[in-house]
Amino acid sequence: MRREDIEFTGPGGATLRGWFFPADAANPSPCVVLQHGVSGVKELYLDGYATVLQAAGLSCVVHDHPGFGASDAVPGTPRSEIDPWQQVRGIQDAITYASLRDDVDADRIGLWGTSFGAANAFVTAALDRRVKAVCGQIAFINGPRTFEARFSADERAHLLELFAQDRRARMSGADPIMVPAVAAAPSGEAMPGQGAYEFFTNGAAERAPAWRNELTVRSFELMLAYDPAAVLPRIAPTPLLMLVAPDDELAPAEFATDAFATAHDPKRIEMLPGGHFDAYTGTPFEQSSAAAADWFSTHLLAADRVGGG
Secondary structure: OOOEEEEEEEEEHHHHHHHHEOOOOOOOOEEEEEEEEOOOOOOOHHOOOOOOOHOOOEEEEEOOOOOOOOOOOOOOOOOOOOHHHHHHHHHHHHHHHHHOOOOEEEEEEEEEOOOHHHHHHHHHHHOOOOEEEEEEOOOOOHHHHHHHHOOOOHHHHHHHHHHHHHHHHOOOOOOOOOEOOOOOOOOOOOOOOHHHHHHHHHHHHHHOOOOOEEEEEEHHHHHOOOOHHHHHHOOOOOEEEEEEOOOEEEEEEHHHHHHHHHOOOOOEEEEEOOOOHHHHHHHHHHHHHHHHHHHHHHHHHHHOOOOOO
């Protein structure tokens, strides 16, 4: 595995930082931009995916979202805040960075995302025709539908009041209200369940000391209003690969398959074994990374690329 530390200018002038994995192939090479999901940082297994893609002859840019990991927050905004559109702009800046490298073919750039990062990948691919192929796994796909399905009427009312309270606090000059990203027991965390808690706390302890178990309440508000499903029909003619875990406890497979049905060809869907956090290790990782490598090899490396090329 060869990689170098990189940085580039992101939204609002913030410096975004990450890694560049040069392709094990002749330059200039195709390049895939990879990014994580809710609160995730690049050290949490993204190097594994980049290494598989690198071995297939693809360069990779892996970066932390604004305000997470090694990346700076956008001026005027707090760290640990998920603003989906800010993250999409950061992904577009990562694409621009890749396109300016002499060892990257600017006409063959792909986009990969996981969980909430898959949502961002889909939205970016629908908006930015520089993306020539996109892969999203275990995708958060529909915020409003998630809000209705995950919370009772009383819980929704409580959250809406919490969002309003946070807005009042911020306008009054107070610090933003924070919630844990994960928790061992239910406590208003963003990602419920023991699987989420174990994935982040076990992985972060050894792999990602920059990870922080916190998110602003506004992150929750913005995520639940975000609707990537609405733009899936606009991704075509860019080739779309969606990797879905039928046993996903955080991003229901039904939401993903319903959204996939609205997308146009060229598209493909594959099922992964296990739940939401199984995709990063073991057999599900081997399957998901191989599927991504095959997808990008077909649409970025092949001489006769399908769609978006």
